[in-house]
Amino acid sequence: MAGSTLEIKDLHVEIEGEEILKGVNLTINGGEFHAVMGPNGTGKSTLASAIMGHPKYEITKGEVKLDGEDVLEMEVDERAQAGLFLAMQYPSEISGVTNSDFLRSSINARREEGDEIPLMKFIKEMDATMDDLEIDKNMAQRYLNEGFSGGEKKRNEILQLMMLKPAIAVLDEIDSGLDIDALKVVANGINKMRSDEFGCLIITHYQRLLDYITPDHVHVMMQGRVVKSGGPELAQRLEAEGYDWIKDELGIDDETVGQKA
Amino acid sequence: MAVETQLPYDKQYVTEYSEKRNEPSWFKDIRLQALEQSEDLPMPKLEKTRVRNWNFTNFKHDVAGEQIQSIDELPEKIRVLLGEDVENLIIVRNNDVAYAKLSEDLSNQGVIFEDLFTAMNEHSDLVKKYFMQQGVSVDENKLTARHAALLNSGIFLYLPKNVVVQEPIQVVFWQEDPEAALYNHVLLVADQHSEVTYVENYVSDNDEEETVANIVSEIFALDGAKVSYGAVDNFAKGTTTYVNRRGTVERDATLEWALGQMNDGNTISENITNLMGDNSLSHAKAVSVGRGNQKQDFTANIRHYGKASEGYILQHGVMKDSAASIFNGIGKVEHGATKANAEQESRVLMLSDGARGDANPILLIDEDDVTAGHAASVGRVDPIQLFYLMSRGISQKEAERLVIHGFLDPVVREIPIETVQKQLREVIEGKVY
Numbered sequence: 207m208a209g210s211t212l213e214i215k216d217l218h219v220e221i222e223g224e225e226i227l228k229g230v231n232l233t234i235n236g237g238e239f240h241a242v243m244g245p246n247g248t249g250k251s252t253l254a255s256a257i258m259g260h261p262k263y264e265i266t267k268g269e270v271k272l273d274g275e276d277v278l279e280m281e282v283d284e285r286a287q288a289g290l291f292l293a294m295q296y297p298s299e300i301s302g303v304t305n306s307d308f309l310r311s312s313i314n315a316r317r318e319e320g321d322e323i324p325l326m327k328f329i330k331e332m333d334a335t336m337d338d339l340e341i342d343k344n345m346a347q348r349y350l351n352e353g354f355s356g357g358e359k360k361r362n363e364i365l366q367l368m369m370l371k372p373a374i375a376v377l378d379e380i381d382s383g384l385d386i387d388a389l390k391v392v393a394n395g396i397n398k399m400r401s402d403e404f405g406c407l408i409i410t411h412y413q414r415l416l417d418y419i420t421p422d423h424v425h426v427m428m429q430g431r432v433v434k435s436g437g438p439e440l441a442q443r444l445e446a447e448g449y450d451w452i453k454d455e456l457g458i459d460d461e462t463v464g465q466k467a
Numbered sequence: 468m469a470v471e472t473q474l475p476y477d478k479q480y481v482t483e484y485s486e487k488r489n490e491p492s493w494f495k496d497i498r499l500q501a502l503e504q505s506e507d508l509p510m511p512k513l514e515k516t517r518v519r520n521w522n523f524t525n526f527k528h529d530v531a532g533e534q535i536q537s538i539d540e541l542p543e544k545i546r547v548l549l550g551e552d553v554e555n556l557i558i559v560r561n562n563d564v565a566y567a568k569l570s571e572d573l574s575n576q577g578v579i580f581e582d583l584f585t586a587m588n589e590h591s592d593l594v595k596k597y598f599m600q601q602g603v604s605v606d607e608n609k610l611t612a613r614h615a616a617l618l619n620s621g622i623f624l625y626l627p628k629n630v631v632v633q634e635p636i637q638v639v640f641w642q643e644d645p646e647a648a649l650y651n652h653v654l655l656v657a658d659q660h661s662e663v664t665y666v667e668n669y670v671s672d673n674d675e676e677e678t679v680a681n682i683v684s685e686i687f688a689l690d691g692a693k694v695s696y697g698a699v700d701n702f703a704k705g706t707t708t709y710v711n712r713r714g715t716v717e718r719d720a721t722l723e724w725a726l727g728q729m730n731d732g733n734t735i736s737e738n739i740t741n742l743m744g745d746n747s748l749s750h751a752k753a754v755s756v757g758r759g760n761q762k763q764d765f766t767a768n769i770r771h772y773g774k775a776s777e778g779y780i781l782q783h784g785v786m787k788d789s790a791a792s793i794f795n796g797i798g799k800v801e802h803g804a805t806k807a808n809a810e811q812e813s814r815v816l817m818l819s820d821g822a823r824g825d826a827n828p829i830l831l832i833d834e835d836d837v838t839a840g841h842a843a844s845v846g847r848v849d850p851i852q853l854f855y856l857m858s859r860g861i862s863q864k865e866a867e868r869l870v871i872h873g874f875l876d877p878v879v880r881e882i883p884i885e886t887v888q889k890q891l892r893e894v895i896e897g898k899v900y
Contacts, residue, residue, distance in 0.1 A: 258858050261850045286860035298855035302873025302880075311869075312859035349873070366859060 208402035209236010210273050210289055210373035212257075217268035219249075219256045226252045226464045228430035229268065234374060237402040241416055241441060242409045244427035245449055247462035250409045251295060253427070254378040257407075258292040259285055272374065287316050289373030293363035293380050299351040305362065306332060306346040309369055316370070335368045338398065340391050356383035364395045375399075376407045381415040393418030413445035426452055428461035474524055474613065478502060481616055484529065488584050491591055497598075501605045501615035508609040511709070511735060515793050515825060516764035521733050522707045523610070526648035526678040528617060532560025532641075545641050548668045548699075550884040555580060555636040561647045562619040576630045583621025583652055593625060597656055602685035602713040610709045610735075614650055614681045621652040626661035626692070635664040635697075635884050642680075645673035645705065653684040657692035657720075664883045666697040668890075673705035674731075684712040688720035690744065697882045699727040699891050700736075704759065708734040718744030718773065725881035727891045728755035729898065734763040742769060742776035742807075752781045754878040756898040757790030757822065768797040771807040771837075780811035783875055785899060786822035794826045796841065802833040809839040816874050817847055818899070864900075871899055 212234045219227035226249050234240050244250050256263045257270055259282040270277040272288050280288060300308070309332065314322045336343060339361050351359050360380055367375055377396070381389055396406070396419055408421065416424075416438075424440040425432045426449070434440070434452055443451075453461060481502050485495040510518060535541065538549060541558070549556065555573060557580065558566040569580045579590060587594045599605050605615045622638050642649055649669075657663055669680065680702055688694045694714075702708050708730050714722045728736055740749045751767045769778030780796045798809030809832070815824035828841035848870050856866035875895060882888040 258854075260854055281863070282854055282857035283860050283862050283866075286858055292858050294855065294858075298849070298852045300852060300856065300869060300873050302876030303869045308856075308859075308869070311861055311865070315860035315862065315865070370859065 209405055211235050212290070212374045212405065213269070213271045214257070215269045217253070217256065217270065218266045219252055220264045220266050221252065221262055221464070224464050225266070226430055227256065228463070230430070230432055232407070232425065232432060234405045234407055236373065236405045238423065239400070239406045239408065239419065239421045240423045240425065241421035242407060242425045242427055242432075243411070243413070243441065243444060245461055246411060247464070248427045249430040249463050250427050251378055254292055254376045254407075254409050257376055258282060258290060283315070286372075291367055291370060291372035291375040293367055293375065293377040295378040295382065297351050297359050297363055299349075299354070301349050301352050303350050304347050305350050308350045309366060312366065312370060332369065335365055338368070339365055339395050341365060357385070357388045360384055360392060361388070364392050368395055368399065373403065374405045374407070376409065378409045379411060380408070381410055381412060389415065390418055413441055416441045428452070428458055430463040433458070474505070474617075476528060476617060489588065490584065491587055493591075493595060494587050497605065498616050498618070501612045504606050505609055505612035505616055508606060508612050511608045511610060511737070513735065513764050514795070514827070516735070516762060518733075518735070522677050523679055527644065527646040528619060528648055530561040530644045530647035532563035532565050532643065535566050538566065545639060545670065548639055548670070548887065548890055550635060550637055550666070550886050553637050553884075554634050557622060557638045559620055559622075559638065559640045559651070561642060561644050562649070573632060577627040578630060578632065579623060579625040580636060581623055583623045583654060586623035590623070590625070593656065594623060594654065597654055597685060597687060598652070599683070599685070602687070602715055603683050603711055610681055611683065611711065614652070614683050617650045617681070618652055619648065619650045621654070624655045624663070624665060626657045626663050628658045629660045631662040632664070635666050637666045637884060639668045639670065642671035642673070642678075642702070642706070645671070645676035646678050648678050649680045649682065651680070651682045653682070655684070655694065655696070656687045657689060657694045659689045660691040662693040664695040664697070666882070666884050666887050668887065669700045669702055671703045671706055673703045675705060677705045677707075680706050680708040680710070682708070682710040686712070686714040686722060688714065688716045688722045690718045691720055692717070693721045695723045695883055697725045697884065697887065699882070699887060699894070700730050701894055702730045702732055704731040704761070706730065706732045708732060708736070710734070710736045712738045714740040714749060716740060716742050716744060716747040716749055719746045720744060721748045723749070723881070724751045724753070725878055725883070726753040727879065727882060727894070728753055728763075728765065729891070729894045730763070731759065731761060733761055736763070737766045737768070739766070739768040739770065740778065742771050742773050742778055745773040745775055747773045747776045749777070750779045750781070752878040752881055754782075754875045755784045755792065756895055757784065757786045757792045758788045758898055760789040763790070763792040765792065766795040766797065767811070768795070768799065769809065771798075771800040771804040771809060774804060775806040776804055777808045778810070780813070781877060782813045783816070783878060784814070784824060785816045785818060785871055785875065786824045787818040787899065789821040791823035792825070794824070795829065796827065796843070797829045797831070798839060798841070799831040800834050800837050800839065804834050805836040807834065807837045809837065810841070812842045814843070814874070815845040816871065817845065868900065
């Protein structure tokens with residue numbers, strides 16, 4: 207069997223006692239690119255964070271399984287080691303830890319002791335990937351995300367994605383804050399990952415990113431649920447007509463959920 | 468247990484000790500006067516730390532240290548502290564200089580780097596001018612007076628005008644005898660436009676035995692001089708430490724402090740920098756780790772007298788177990804110090820529920836035309852940072868280690884000698900985990 211499968215079933219998530227996700231169902235297989243779209247405040251980022259185990263989110267109902275293993279029972283690091291990856295919308299800044307040391311520790315954390323990546327191999331691979339993403343070489347020795355511009359942080363997330371080669375990646379608004387050139391570079395990087403071994407859930411607010419990365423499946427979230435799914439043509443219709451037609455079709459007045467409403 | 472508050476050393480003892488050290492009579496007089504003053508002077512005034520039950524009187528005062536011919540004779544734990552190919556090095560073993568080396572080049576340029584007891588005879592004019600006159604006063608408190616009375620170790624470092632020393636100068640104070648007290652004085656005078664990097668290490672092993680360290684450092688950066696001062700204090704649990712480091716910075720001069728405060732015993736650490744001259748500059752950076760049930764009181768204080776003087780305080784502390792620490796950051800701008808800039812940042816990271824940490828930022832400003840700022844925080848390891856690191860597969864323990872390392876790094880990376888920096892990282896590693 208090629209690749210892994212991430213199954214999300216009837217997922218309900220609360221933050222500070224308030225329900226944000228109200229039963230999300232999604233299945234992502236290796237080889238597939240899924241896009242989750244929707245206006246602001248509909249629960250898209252909550253879905254991304256909850257899959258990875260963000261400490262602020264509480265799962266109240268439902269399940270998340272990776273190749274049949276219960277992801278919700280795993281610690282955050284175990285989820286990563288099982289093959290999940292989250293490119294964050296707001297990556298943390300960690301002073302005193304260089305980007306390159308961090309990346310090497312991350313790679314080695316997923317390998318057996320005694321089977322660490324040889325330093326030269328690591329450096330070569332990192333250099334090549336940084337070239338692909340048009341990242342300045344001195345970023346390797348800068349502290350992790352410290353003082354990085356918004357665009358540099360996003361590229362750095364994709365650098366980590368490409369180096370860590372997860373089975374399933376969730377990209378949370380990886381396009382926000384990128385100019386069109388940077389967007390193309392980042393999209394190229396993600397497209398390079400395409401294989402039967404890799405599944406991807408792309409969360410985006412804009413259609414723009416999907417001009418460069420063609421999704422196999424498109425889902426629209428509103429009110430903490432997936433309200434519509436389709437193929438790439440759905441994204442195109444959303445670009446042309448916006449979200450109102452879906453709201454009309456489903457009789458939704460206010461598409462948002464939680465405090466942002 | 469009753470705690471003695473009076474010293475078991477009298478006038479006769481101090482007189483004999485001074486004679487044994489072949490000190491000039493003016494120095495003996497300082498000691499005797501200090502001994503007398505020490506009886507009535509109060510303990511250092513601390514806002515929140517109670518020192519009533521700390522040991523200040525139980526110790527061995529006069530402990531010889533065996534000479535060595537080569538650093539190869541040192542045990543591994545001391546050898547790892549030495550910079551690679553350090554040309555200029557003194558090793559103090561208990562209360563004696565066991566090893567001293569100064570490069571011919573520096574010696575030819577007039578650099579003096581020697582035992583304070585030698586210096587007070589051979590360079591009495593300099594020592595007399597600077598020893599506890601303009602920096603720390605004998606009568607500041609009971610402990611400064613005891614320091615002068617019982618001084619049993621000291622280093623004198625003098626840089627003549629315009630002498631620029633590239634390679635660092637290092638002193639290792641090794642308290643080999645677990646009960647040996649260290650009443651140590653460091654006197655560093657950087658004459659006009661000279662430049663020097665000085666690094667000191669304090670080490671002891673007395674987890675069980677009690678003793679005392681009473682240290683005063685006086686640093687003088689004269690007009691245009693640049694002094695970089697690094698220290699790693701690593702006294703074991705049995706040592707009660709009073710360390711008072713004082714800088715005097717004249718016109719256009721710079722004094723950079725990088726202090727690794729890693730003692731395992733109760734500690735009072737006071738670091739005061741007087742920015743006397745116009746355009747003088749100081750960064751006072753310090754890190755500390757508290758563990759067990761040790762109590763520590765840290766003060767970083769920069770006083771601005773000179774116009775356009777700049778002072779930056781940065782203190783980062785990590786507290787675990789039941790350790791308690793107070794971090795006082797004081798920026799004082801005197802009237803007339805126009806265009807001065809006084810900035811400070813004190814941050815405490817708490818690793819356990821039983822630990823205590825207080826950050827007290829204080830700005831005292833008697834001048835209108837200045838800039839000043841402060842930041843202080845006491846908190847836990849940020850769960851969002853941990854989430855980020857762990858989401859890449861790094862374990863929680865390792866993620867915490869990285870965050871703590873990063874928290875202390877802004878000071879650690881300023882320690883001038885690479886091997887000392889590396890060793891400080893290892894000490895931190897050993898203390899935090």
